[in-house]
Structures are given as structure tokens and as C-alpha cells.
Amino acid sequence: MASRLLHRLRHALAGEGEGDLEGQGGGGSEVEEFPESSELEDDTEGLSTRLSGTLSFTSNEEEAAEEEGDAASQELGDLCELGLPKNPGAMENGDPSPAPAERQGSNLLTRQLQDFWRRSRSSFVPQRLLFEVTSTSVVSERSSKYVLYTIYLIRSGQFDKAPAAIARRYSDFERLNRRLRHQFGCDMAGVSFPRKRLRRNFTAETIAKRSRAFEQFLSHLHSITEIRCSSDFLEFFFLRDLQAAQRLTCTGMYREALATWSNAYRLQDKLGACKSGRFLLTLAGLVVCHQELDELSEAHRYCEQALELLEAQDSHPLLEPFLQAHVHLSWKVGKDKRQSEARLQGLQGTGVALQQQPTLKEFLIKEALD
Numbered sequence: 110m111a112s113r114l115l116h117r118l119r120h121a122l123a124g125e126g127e128g129d130l131e132g133q134g135g136g137g138s139e140v141e142e143f144p145e146s147s148e149l150e151d152d153t154e155g156l157s158t159r160l161s162g163t164l165s166f167t168s169n170e171e172e173a174a175e176e177e178g179d180a181a182s183q184e185l186g187d188l189c190e191l192g193l194p195k196n197p198g199a200m201e202n203g204d205p206s207p208a209p210a211e212r213q214g215s216n217l218l219t220r221q222l223q224d225f226w227r228r229s230r231s232s233f234v235p236q237r238l239l240f241e242v243t244s245t246s247v248v249s250e251r252s253s254k255y256v257l258y259t260i261y262l263i264r265s266g267q268f269d270k271a272p273a274a275i276a277r278r279y280s281d282f283e284r285l286n287r288r289l290r291h292q293f294g295c296d297m298a299g300v301s302f303p304r305k306r307l308r309r310n311f312t313a314e315t316i317a318k319r320s321r322a323f324e325q326f327l328s329h330l331h332s333i334t335e336i337r338c339s340s341d342f343l344e345f346f347f348l349r350d351l352q353a354a355q356r357l358t359c360t361g362m363y364r365e366a367l368a369t370w371s372n373a374y375r376l377q378d379k380l381g382a383c384k385s386g387r388f389l390l391t392l393a394g395l396v397v398c399h400q401e402l403d404e405l406s407e408a409h410r411y412c413e414q415a416l417e418l419l420e421a422q423d424s425h426p427l428l429e430p431f432l433q434a435h436v437h438l439s440w441k442v443g444k445d446k447r448q449s450e451a452r453l454q455g456l457q458g459t460g461v462a463l464q465q466q467p468t469l470k471e472f473l474i475k476e477a478l479d
Contacts, residue, residue: 238379239263240327242320243274247311255279256316258323262346262379273375275346279305282323288341289330296336300329337381344387347376351387352478354394359474367398389415389427390476393469396434409438416449429456429466 244259255278262273283305290297303322309315330336350373357366370391377388392415399408412435419428432449439446467475 237265238331239265240324240331242324245316245320248278254311256311256319258320260323260327262376264379271375273346273372273379275349275376277345279319281345282326285341285345286326289336289339292339292341293333293336296333300326302326343377343380343382343385346380347373347382347387347391348478350376351391351394355473355476355478358394358397358470363398363401366394367402370394370398384418389418389425390473390478392418393427393430393473396431396438397470397473400434400438405438405441409435409442409444412438423456423459427469427472429453430469430472432456433466434469 239262241261241263242258243261246257246259248255248257257276257278259274259276262275263269282302286297286300286302289300301322303319303326306315330342336342350369354366354369354373357363357369373391374388374395377383377385377391382388392411395411396408396415399405399411412431415427415431416435419425419431422428432453435449436446436453438444439449
């Protein structure tokens with residue numbers, strides 16, 4: 110096309126030159142006009158401009174793809190600064206063909222963000238246990254008057270559906286402080302404790318200051334591993350509940366006992382004391398109370414939890430009572446009881462007289478909680 114136009118242009122220019130010569134020789138004949146060549150000359154410059162814009166080695170689509178590739182590379186570089194992997198797998202769903210060039214950058218960016226979100230969800234900061242004084246009350250008895258502090262134990266970092274609570278007075282905190290300083294003198298050197306006052310113990314200002322001081326005192330103790338795992342620290346929270354629940358169970362007040370056993374269960378769970386003998390006793394109390402209240406599914410659930418803890422303890426005094434209770438409850442709720450029956454037969458093979466073993470309820474009544 111271009112060669113044809115150039116040929117016509119060359120022919121028109123040649124014809125125009127001959128016309129000029131004829132005009133000079135003919136003396137006054139009119140010069141023939143060439144409207145076609147005139148239009149062609151006028152359009153030649155525009156044609157050259159259009160041709161120069163289209164005859165290029167890089168198309169507009171390729172340039173756009175290069176710009177997208179540069180933008181994707183810059184985004185991936187920013188993700189690398191955030192700690193994301195630089196070269197994720199380029200193939201998905203078993204398809205060996207790579208993604209198209211115009212979609213590759215966005216697909217990589219999406220996968221990078223998804224990987225980063227998954228890793229961030231699995232790397233949260235470990236939960237802390239918060240101690241919060243939620244209320245106080247002044248108690249007046251026959252010969253004494255004191256302030257009772259209600260303290261909630263709450264796990265931070267998530268919504269705590271079942272916070273546990275205790276109620277303690279100043280003398281309880283003072284007794285704990287004295288025992289821990291006797292056992293852990295070096296660790297307790299930096300732990301502060303609110304001093305005793307002779308006057309103005311019941312003003313709102315004093316109660317508020319002591320509330321904050323007790324929160325800081327318990328938080329500081331819980332941050333020290335040796336103290337956090339000590340029996341004096343743990344039993345400060347749940348021993349009183351265990352004693353009260355035992356008394357209520359012995360007197361047949363199972364509904365009231367169940368609430369106290371449940372609070373002791375939550376306290377030990379939050380404090381990380383689920384492998385102690387006190388926790389097994391708590392599970393026994395929950396099984397007995399739920400069973401007496403005809404809540405057999407709940408009783409069966411706590412019984413299975415106890416047997417999981419006793420899986421490697423063939424000589425524990427509570428093993429046989431829990432196995433007997435589990436066989437009975439499994440039969441009642443229609444669950445599999447063959448494993449517990451086999452374990453009971455194994456205990457008989459070791460010479461244990463099953464008929465002489467106490468039931469869970471009898472064990473609760475006889476157990477001394479000091």
C-alpha cells in the first residue's frame with residue numbers, strides 16, 4: 110500500500126514537471142491542475158505521522174503488560190519487607206500452565222496476603238491471666254468488720270465466656286504474702302504488698318487503692334514461674350471452694366455444690382492446675398453432682414475427662430471408682446463401655462479387689478481437704 114502511494118506520488122510529481130515545461134514552451138497555456146496529487150500531498154504528512162505511530166517494535170498492549178509487571182514487582186517487593194515469602198508456588202490446582210501475564214501479578218499478591226493472614230492467625234501473643242477486682246463490700250460480723258474483695262480471673266486476648274471468681278479479705282492476702290516470702294525470699298524481694306493501716310481502712314479511697322494493689326500483687330506473683338506453680342499460690346484460689354463444695358455434697362445440697370465445684374474447675378483450668386490431685390477430686394465432685402441431678406450426659410463427659418488424665422496411672426486410688434462410674438454412665442447414655450470394662454478386668458488381673466474400692470461419692474466424703 111505504501112509503495113503504491115509513493116509510486117503515484119512520484120508519477121504526479123513527474124507529470125507536474127512536464128506541465129511546467131509545456132507551459133513555458135507554449136506561452137500562456139493554462140497549467141493543468143492535479144486535485145488528486147494535491148490531496149495526496151496534503152495527506153502525505155499525516156500518513157507519515159500515522160505510519161510512524163503504528164510501525165513500532167513494541168505494541169501498546171505489550172507496554173501495558175510491562176507496566177503491570179513493574180507494578181506487580183514493586184508490590185511483591187513491599188510484601189517481602191513485611192516478611193512474606195518472595196517466591197510462592199506459581200501453579201495451583203495441579204495446572205502446569207502459568208497464569209496469564211496480565212493476571213499473574215494480582216494472583217501472586219492475593220496468595221501472598223492469604224499466606225500472611227494464615228500465619229498471623231497462628232502466631233498470636235500467648236494469653237495472659239488478668240486479675241480484676243470487680244466489687245467490694247464491707248462485712249460486719251459480731252466481733253469484726255472487714256472488706257471483702259471480689260476478684261475475677263479472666264483470660265486476655267479472647268472473649269472469656271466463663272470467668273472464675275473468688276472473694277477474699279485483706280487477712281487472706283496477708284497470709285499468702287507471708288507464706289510466699291518464707292518460701293521464696295529471693296523471688297518475693299521485688300513484690301510489693303499494701304501495708305496495714307490502723308485507721309481509715311473503710312474509706313472509699315483506701316478500698317480503691319487496695320483493690321488496685323491486690324490486682325498488681327496477684328499479677329506479679331503469677332508472672333514468676335516458681336510461685337505460679339506452688340501449692341500455696343494455687344490453693345489460695347480454689348481450696349476454699351473445694352472445702353465448701355465437699356460440705357454441700359455431703360449434706361445432699363447437690364445443686365449448690367455443683368455451682369461451687371464448677372467454679373473450682375474454672376479456677377484450676379485458668380491457673381493451669383489440671384494435672385493435680387485436686388483437679389481429679391473436682392472432676393469427681395462434678396460427676397457425682399450431675400449424676401444425682403440426673404444430668405447423665407454431663408456426668409459422663411467429666412468422667413471421660415478424668416479417665417484421660419488417669420490413662421497412664423494404674424495405681425491411682427480414684428482410677429477404679431472412675432472406671433466403675435464410666436461403665437454405669439456409658440450404659441445409661443448409650444455410649445461404648447468396652448474399653449473401661451477391659452481396663453477393670455486388667456485391674457482384677459493385678460490382684461485389686463474391686464468390691465472393696467469406694468465409690469466416687471464415698472471417696473468425696475472421706476477425702477480430707479486441709
